[in-house]
Amino acid sequence: MFSALTKGIRQLSDPATRQVVWLSIGIAALTFLAMFACIETALLHTSIFQTGWMETVSDILGRLSGVILAWLLFPAAISAAVGLFLGRVSGAVEARHYPALPLVEEPPFIDSLLAAGKFLLILVALNLALLFFIFTGPLYLILYYLVNGYLISREFFELVSIRRMDASAARAVRKRFQASLLIIGAIFAFLMTVPIVNLLTPIIATATMVHLFENWRARDGGTLVTT
Helix, strand or coil: CHHHHHHHHHHHHCHHHHHHHHHHHHHHHHHHHHHHHHHHHHHHCCCCCCCHHHHHHHHHHHHHHHHHHHHHHHHHHHHHHHHHHHHHHHHHHHHHHCCCCCCCCCCCHHHHHHHHHHHHHHHHHHHHHHHHHHHHCHHHHHHHHHHHHHHHHHHHHHHHHCCCCCHHHHHHHHHHCHHHHHHHHHHHHHHCCCCCHHHHHHHHHHHHHHHHHHHHHHHCCCCCCCC
C-alpha cells in the first residue's frame, strides 16, 4: 500500500501529469475564492444586530467562520474538480508503469461532470453534518478523517477501476479491500488539510489508486479485470 503511495507521489514528476498539476492549482484557487465569495455575499446581505459595533464584530466572526468553513469543505471541492481529469492521470500512470495494458476509451466529459457533481454534493453534505461535532475536539477530527477518508478512497478507487471493469465488479473489489482503502483514504484526507500539499493530493490519490488496483489484480492472476 505504501509502495503504491510512493509511486503516486513520484508520478508528479511525469511530464504527462504536470498539466493536470497546474490545472489542479488553478481550480483550487478558483474553488476557494468562489466558496469564500458566496459566504461574503451572504454576510453583506445579512444583518443580525442593530448596534453598529455588534454588527461589525459579528461580521468579523462571520468572515473568520467563513474561512474555516471554506477550508473544511475545500477537500471535497478540489477532489470533485480534479476528478474531471482523473482519466488523464490514470492514463499517464498506465503509460509509465503498465505499458502493456490496452488503451481504454475515456467516458464523455458530461458523464465525468455528473459524477464529480454527485461526489461533491455527498462530500459537502456529510461534512456539513460533521460540523455538529466540531466542538467535541478529538472526536471531530477522528470522524472528519474517517468519513472523508472513506468517501475519497471509495470514489477514487471506483473511478479508476471502472476504466477496466464494470461497476458491480469494481464495487466488489472495493469491498474486498475496504480496510486498506480506508487507511489510505484517511491519509489522503489528512494531506488535503495540509496547505500546498492539498493542491496535489487528488492527483497523488488517483495515481496511487491505479497502482493499488493493478497490484490487487496481479495478486489474483489478473482475474479482477473483466473488460
